[in-house]
Amino acid sequence: MNAELPVRRGGRRRDPATDSAVIDAVLDMVAAGATLTGLSLVAIAKQAGVSRNSVYRRWKTKDELYLDVLETINRPRPAPTGAGTREDLAVLLRGLAERVVDQRASSMLRALNAEAATFPRLHGRYFEEIVAPRREAMNDVLRRGVERGEIRPDVDPDLIAELLVSPLLARMASGSTDRLDPERTSRQIIDLVLEGAGAAPA
Amino acid sequence: MNAELPVRRGGRRRDPATDSAVIDAVLDMVAAGATLTGLSLVAIAKQAGVSRNSVYRRWKTKDELYLDVLETINRPRPAPTGAGTREDLAVLLRGLAERVVDQRASSMLRALNAEAATFPRLHGRYFEEIVAPRREAMNDVLRRGVERGEIRPDVDPDLIAELLVSPLLARMASGSTDRLDPERTSRQIIDLVLEGAGAAPA
Amino acid sequence: MNAELPVRRGGRRRDPATDSAVIDAVLDMVAAGATLTGLSLVAIAKQAGVSRNSVYRRWKTKDELYLDVLETINRPRPAPTGAGTREDLAVLLRGLAERVVDQRASSMLRALNAEAATFPRLHGRYFEEIVAPRREAMNDVLRRGVERGEIRPDVDPDLIAELLVSPLLARMASGSTDRLDPERTSRQIIDLVLEGAGAAPA
Amino acid sequence: MNAELPVRRGGRRRDPATDSAVIDAVLDMVAAGATLTGLSLVAIAKQAGVSRNSVYRRWKTKDELYLDVLETINRPRPAPTGAGTREDLAVLLRGLAERVVDQRASSMLRALNAEAATFPRLHGRYFEEIVAPRREAMNDVLRRGVERGEIRPDVDPDLIAELLVSPLLARMASGSTDRLDPERTSRQIIDLVLEGAGAAPA
DNA sequence: ATATAATCGAGACGGTACGTCTGGTCTTCGC
DNA sequence: GCGAAGACCAGACGTACCGTCTCGATTATAT
Numbered sequence: 001m002n003a004e005l006p007v008r009r010g011g012r013r014r015d016p017a018t019d020s021a022v023i024d025a026v027l028d029m030v031a032a033g034a035t036l037t038g039l040s041l042v043a044i045a046k047q048a049g050v051s052r053n054s055v056y057r058r059w060k061t062k063d064e065l066y067l068d069v070l071e072t073i074n075r076p077r078p079a080p081t082g083a084g085t086r087e088d089l090a091v092l093l094r095g096l097a098e099r100v101v102d103q104r105a106s107s108m109l110r111a112l113n114a115e116a117a118t119f120p121r122l123h124g125r126y127f128e129e130i131v132a133p134r135r136e137a138m139n140d141v142l143r144r145g146v147e148r149g150e151i152r153p154d155v156d157p158d159l160i161a162e163l164l165v166s167p168l169l170a171r172m173a174s175g176s177t178d179r180l181d182p183e184r185t186s187r188q189i190i191d192l193v194l195e196g197a198g199a200a201p202a
Numbered sequence: 203m204n205a206e207l208p209v210r211r212g213g214r215r216r217d218p219a220t221d222s223a224v225i226d227a228v229l230d231m232v233a234a235g236a237t238l239t240g241l242s243l244v245a246i247a248k249q250a251g252v253s254r255n256s257v258y259r260r261w262k263t264k265d266e267l268y269l270d271v272l273e274t275i276n277r278p279r280p281a282p283t284g285a286g287t288r289e290d291l292a293v294l295l296r297g298l299a300e301r302v303v304d305q306r307a308s309s310m311l312r313a314l315n316a317e318a319a320t321f322p323r324l325h326g327r328y329f330e331e332i333v334a335p336r337r338e339a340m341n342d343v344l345r346r347g348v349e350r351g352e353i354r355p356d357v358d359p360d361l362i363a364e365l366l367v368s369p370l371l372a373r374m375a376s377g378s379t380d381r382l383d384p385e386r387t388s389r390q391i392i393d394l395v396l397e398g399a400g401a402a403p404a
Numbered sequence: 405m406n407a408e409l410p411v412r413r414g415g416r417r418r419d420p421a422t423d424s425a426v427i428d429a430v431l432d433m434v435a436a437g438a439t440l441t442g443l444s445l446v447a448i449a450k451q452a453g454v455s456r457n458s459v460y461r462r463w464k465t466k467d468e469l470y471l472d473v474l475e476t477i478n479r480p481r482p483a484p485t486g487a488g489t490r491e492d493l494a495v496l497l498r499g500l501a502e503r504v505v506d507q508r509a510s511s512m513l514r515a516l517n518a519e520a521a522t523f524p525r526l527h528g529r530y531f532e533e534i535v536a537p538r539r540e541a542m543n544d545v546l547r548r549g550v551e552r553g554e555i556r557p558d559v560d561p562d563l564i565a566e567l568l569v570s571p572l573l574a575r576m577a578s579g580s581t582d583r584l585d586p587e588r589t590s591r592q593i594i595d596l597v598l599e600g601a602g603a604a605p606a
Numbered sequence: 607m608n609a610e611l612p613v614r615r616g617g618r619r620r621d622p623a624t625d626s627a628v629i630d631a632v633l634d635m636v637a638a639g640a641t642l643t644g645l646s647l648v649a650i651a652k653q654a655g656v657s658r659n660s661v662y663r664r665w666k667t668k669d670e671l672y673l674d675v676l677e678t679i680n681r682p683r684p685a686p687t688g689a690g691t692r693e694d695l696a697v698l699l700r701g702l703a704e705r706v707v708d709q710r711a712s713s714m715l716r717a718l719n720a721e722a723a724t725f726p727r728l729h730g731r732y733f734e735e736i737v738a739p740r741r742e743a744m745n746d747v748l749r750r751g752v753e754r755g756e757i758r759p760d761v762d763p764d765l766i767a768e769l770l771v772s773p774l775l776a777r778m779a780s781g782s783t784d785r786l787d788p789e790r791t792s793r794q795i796i797d798l799v800l801e802g803a804g805a806a807p808a
Numbered sequence: 809a810t811a812t813a814a815t816c817g818a819g820a821c822g823g824t825a826c827g828t829c830t831g832g833t834c835t836t837c838g839c
Numbered sequence: 840g841c842g843a844a845g846a847c848c849a850g851a852c853g854t855a856c857c858g859t860c861t862c863g864a865t866t867a868t869a870t
Contacts, residue, residue, distance in 0.1 A: 011819030012861040018821090033319030035237040042852055051822045056853075113376050114316035117235030152401050159390055160399045166368035173375030174315050188361055196398025197362045199354050217841085244831055253843050258832075414837040415845030422847090437723035439641040446826055455848045460827075517780050518720035521639030556805050563794055564803045570772035577779030578719050592765055600802025601766045603758050616868035617814025624816095648857060657817045662858075 014058075019068075021048040022055055026069050031107040036066060036115045066122050070112075073105045074130055080137065085145035089164065089190050092138055096165060097182035100172045110173055135161065151194075163193050221270075223250040224257055228271050233309040238268060238317045268324050272314075275307045276332055282339065287347035291366065291392050294340055298367060299384035302374045312375055337363065353396075365395050418462075423472075425452040426459055430473050431508040440470060440519045470526050474516075477509045478534055484541065489549035493568065493594050496542055500569060501586035504576045514577055539565065567597050620664075625674075627654040628661055632675050637713040642672065642721045672728050676718075679711045680736055686743065691751035695770065695796050698744055702771060703788035706778045716779055741767070757800075769799050 025048035029039060041062065045055045059065035078095040080088035100106050109126075116123040138161045145151035151160070167189055171177050227250035231241060243264065247257045261267040280297040282290035302308050311328075318325040340363045347353035353362070369391055373379055429452035433443060445466065449459045463469040482499040484492035504510050513530075520527040542565045549555035555564070571593055575581055631654035635645060647668065651661045665671040684701040686694035706712050715732070722729040744767045751757035757766070773795055777783055 010817060010863050012821075014820065033317065035239055035317060037237055037240050040852060052853080053823085053855095054821060057820075110316055110375075114312050115235065115237060116377055149401050152399055155394060155399055156390075159394060162369050162372075163365060163391070163394060163399070166372040167364050169372040169375065170364070170368040173312075173371065175318055188358075189365070192357060192361060192365060192398075193395075194398055194400035196394075196396055196400075197354055197357060197365070198396035198398070199351050220842095242831060253841095254832080255844095256842065259841090413845090414835095414843060416835040416847075418846065437721065439643055439721060441641055441644050444826060456827080457829095457849090458847065461846075514720055514779075518716050519639065519641060520781055553805050556803055559798060559803060560794075563798060566773050566776070567769060567795070567798060567803070570776040571768050573779065574768075574772040574775040577716075577775065579722055592762075593769070596761060596765060596769060596802075597799075598802055598804035600798075600800055600804070601758055601761060601769070602800035602802070603755050615814085616812055618816080618866040618868095620815065646857060658858080659818090660816060663815080 015054075018048075018050050018054050019058065021050055022058070022065070023069050023072055024048070026065065027072075027104040027108060030111050031104045034111075036062065036111050037118055041065070063119060063122055066112075066119065067125060069108065070122065070126055070130075073099075073108060075099070077134055077137065080141055082144075085141060085148060085150040086190060086194070088141040088144075089138075090186050092134070092141065093164060093168065093186035093189060094182050096134070096168050097180065097186055100168050100177055101180050101182060103177070106172045106177060107175075110175065113173065138165070160193065164189060220250075220252050220256055221260065223252055224260070224267070225271050225274055226250070228267065229274075229306040229310060232313050233306045236313075238264070238313050239320055243267070265321060265324055268314075268321065269327060271310065272324065272328060272332075275301075275310055277301070279336055279339065282343055284346075287343060287350060287352040288392060288396065290343040290346075291340075292388050294336065294343065295366060295370065295388035295391065296384050298336070298370050299382060299388055302370050303379055303382055303384060305379070308374045308377075308379060312377065315375065340367070362395065366391060419458075422452075422454050422458050423462065425454055426462070426469070427473050427476055428452070430469065431476075431512060434515050435508045435511040438515075440466065440515050441522055445469070467523060467526055470516075470523065471529060473512065474526065474530055474534075477503075477512060479503070481538055481541065484545055486548075489545060489552060489554040490594060490598065492545040492548075493542075494590050496538070496545065497568060497572065497590035497593065498586050500538070500572050501584060501590055504572050504581055505584055505586060507581070510576045510581060511579075514579065517577065542568070564597065568593060621660075624654075624656050624660050625664065627656055628664070628671070629675050629678055630654070632671065633678075633710040633714060636717050637710045640717075642668070642717050643724055647671070669725060669728055672718075672725065673731060675714065676728065676732060676736075679705075679714055681705070683740055683743065686747055688750075691747060691754060691756040692796060692800070694747040694750075695744075696792050698740065698747065699770060699774065699792035699795065700788050702740070702774050703786060703792055706774050706783055707786050707788060709783070712778045712781075712783060716781065719779065744771070766799065770795060 022044060025044050026039065029044065029047055030036070039062065041055050041059070042052055044065075045052045048055070055065075059068070078091050080091045082088065099109075112119065112123060112126055139157060142151055142157040142160060146153045146157070151157075168185075171180060224246060227246050228241065231246070231249055232238070241264065243257050243261070244254055246267075247254045250257070257267075261270070280293050282293050284290065301311075314321065314325060314328055341359060344353055344359040344362060348355045348359070353359075370387075373382060426448060429448050430443065433448065433451055434440070443466065445459050445463070446456055448469075449456045452459075459469075463472070482495050484495045486492065503513075516523065516527060516530055543561060546555055546561040546564055550557045550561070555561075572589075575584060628650060631650050632645065635650065635653055636642070645668065647661050647665070648658055650671075651658045654661075661671075665674070684697050686697045688694065705715075718725065718729060718732055745763060748757055748763045748766055752759045752763070757763075774791075777786060
């Protein structure tokens with residue numbers, strides 16, 4: 001897990017509980033309002049109930065540590081069933097919504113977005129490993145939707161995708177994830193985007 | 203502007219250029235990636251080319267200073283013309299998009315959202331003075347749209363509003379405001395939300 | 405007093421009490437058994453009741469600080485009256501003995517001798533400014549003694565000097581300065597060195 | 607040699623080379639300018655090319671280790687021949703001078719004197735086992751000298767002893783043992799102390 | 809032969825101290 | 840009075856080291 005494992009030639013083993021205690025501490029503190037730059041390995045160690053030494057031994061910089069934290073966040077993404085466009089979109093949006101509802105995960109991601117400039121490597125990794133695959137999956141579903149005749153072929157699919165995920169992303173960014181029921185909200189968004197808000201001209 | 207003005211009995215006058223230099227410094231540093239908690243009055247003074255003393259004389263805390271910075275951000279909001287729903291929405295969205303494109307303003311707001319927990323007073327003010335009025339205006343337009351028969355009456359208007367503004371808010375949050383043409387993007391969003399992405403059943 | 409004084413263009417003045425508090429702290433701690441290498445500016449600051457900052461502002465290294473401490477030790481050396489060899493020697497030895505009796509001074513010098521290798525510059529200064537002049541004075545007195553016919557001309561004067569001062573130096577080195585009466589002990593040493601311990605062959 | 611040897615029921619034997627390597631390391635480092643408090647078992651282990659474990663297994667504290675080091679220093683003391691006072695004194699002083707010339711031994715003793723307060727037990731042992739017997743021997747010789755009519759009976763023998771040994775002790779304390787020829791210097795000191803530096807009144 | 813037992817090097821661990829840096833306050837100077 | 844310079848205390852940070860504990864490998868004794 002840690003970037004740089006020394007060659008094992010003997011000596012005491014690292015306590016695996018320390019790793020998770022530290023990562024938990026990071027998530028808790030960020031969820032409590034800390035910024036990524038504001039956090040220090042020292043403060044994290046204190047919160048984790050671990051000696052500074054043990055933290056610095058594992059991660060030289062905050063960057064490396066946050067990478068491992070990100071790894072923890074990156075849960076397996078849901079696979080669309082292929083039953084139908086509406087259902088496939090629901091699977092994807094529900095997956096996103098569930099992450100948004102997870103206070104610790106969404107706080108971490110919000111912080112990462114806000115401080116992307118300070119942690120370019122971290123932000124890049126986040127994009128490649130978390131954002132990109134999900135965006136790709138969404139595109140696949142939309143493409144199949146067009147083939148099936150369920151999605152208008154004359155609209156930029158990227159725009160459709162943006163319309164679908166932005167409400168959830170915006171909530172994550174603003175932290176207003178209180179009254180968010182993943183299942184219900186996903187459905188509502190999909191229905192509205194597919195059918196449109198405009199009144200049918202009689 | 204400043205919370206506490208001393209009784210003027212003589213002596214040198216405060217240099218008004220100092221005020222704007224400091225506020226500019228804050229906006230520049232936040233746009234450059236600084237967090238609100240991470241900034242210190244000392245660092246700000248250095249960046250503004252002003253003595254620490256001059257900053258502390260004007261603002262006791264970061265909170266007070268940021269309030270004044272926020273004031274600067276809060277440009278007059280555009281008034282819908284009333285010509286038609288589609289046009290009115292375009293006016294509102296264009297106003298939002300223009301703010302999103304402004305690097306310094308959008309960085310400040312992104313930071314404020316990310317650290318809302320740390321600056322509750324500030325965040326409250328931001329909500330009351332910037333978010334609420336615009337949300338109200340949007341609701342007005344949608345209500346009139348329903349009355350005019352241009353907006354479906356069977357859908358929660360809050361959800362429609364959310365769909366309309368979220369793409370721009372999400373871009374602000376993620377900082378990807380590069381290829382954002384306020385006029386064009388606003389139109390695209392409105393069109394898609396009103397007409398829907400689903401193919402009409404033949 | 406301190407090596408590097410900044411150009412004064414304004415700003416708060418350094419508190420002179422801090423200087424002496426720190427120097428006192430050093431003397432006290434060394435007298436209490438601390439070694440020169442063992443002492444840290446941090447510990448000294450704590451003992452002096454002063455912030456670390458204030459210490460580091462004045463002295464960059466322990467070396468510089470100890471130089472100033474040494475300055476304090478270097479009290480004016482007594483001048484022989486010229487009345488007679490025995491009396492002149494008494495003046496010099498009494499001066500040395502008094503310094504040996506001073507716990508703080510003698511502890512400092514003992515420490516300095518023990519760690520000469522670690523503080524070569526410091527030890528050099530000590531030798532030049534404290535040891536050398538006194539050694540010179542002793543030589544002058546002995547030379548005059550030879551001229552007056554009060555000191556044997558056939559013995560190396562350096563050896564005589566060494567015999568005179570070593571008992572006091574040895575006591576300083578071993579720290580056994582308890583029962584040392586400067587006046588009485590000086591006399592005894594001089595008497596014995598001049599007259600010899602050997603029984604006159606009848 | 608080491609305080610606490612485990613009951614032997616099997617297992618690997620301790621490498622005797624380790625003991626001497628460690629003790630050598632201590633003597634070398636002290637001779638190189640280290641203080642007794644400044645040395646740590648860790649640093650000693652590194653210098654000795656031995657694992658920390660092996661050091662701590664043998665000595666719990668620096669105190670215990672230094673005791674063993676002291677043991678090494680304590681070479682057999684020379685026995686006066688009884689041929690004559692002058693010769694007996696020469697034997698004793700030569701023994702002392704030889705120890706003073708030994709860089710490692712004299713550095714160790716100088717350090718021990720400088721830090722006597724920190725290592726009272728160690729210093730006590732040093733006094734009892736090294737200083738006291740030699741001082742006693744010196745007193746014996748002087749007492750016999752008085753009986754033989756070679757030493758003035760009207761002078762405190764302790765003062766005579768002090769005069770004899772102090773030049774060598776002072777050199778040890780100051781580290782100036784370069785140009786010290788044990789044989790020659792001992793003779794010179796004895797001659798001068800016995801015959802005195804004062805010119806015989808014609 | 810095969811337990812048993814101690815040594816040894818490597819290294820994790822908590823604790824402590826160090827020197828640096830920065831933040832906010834206070835004090836002095838010059839305009 | 841204002842702005843600039845800087846002293847001052849408090850506190851955090853990252854590093855380094857110390858003494859202890861834990862582990863695998865090795866080496867010797869005892870069964």
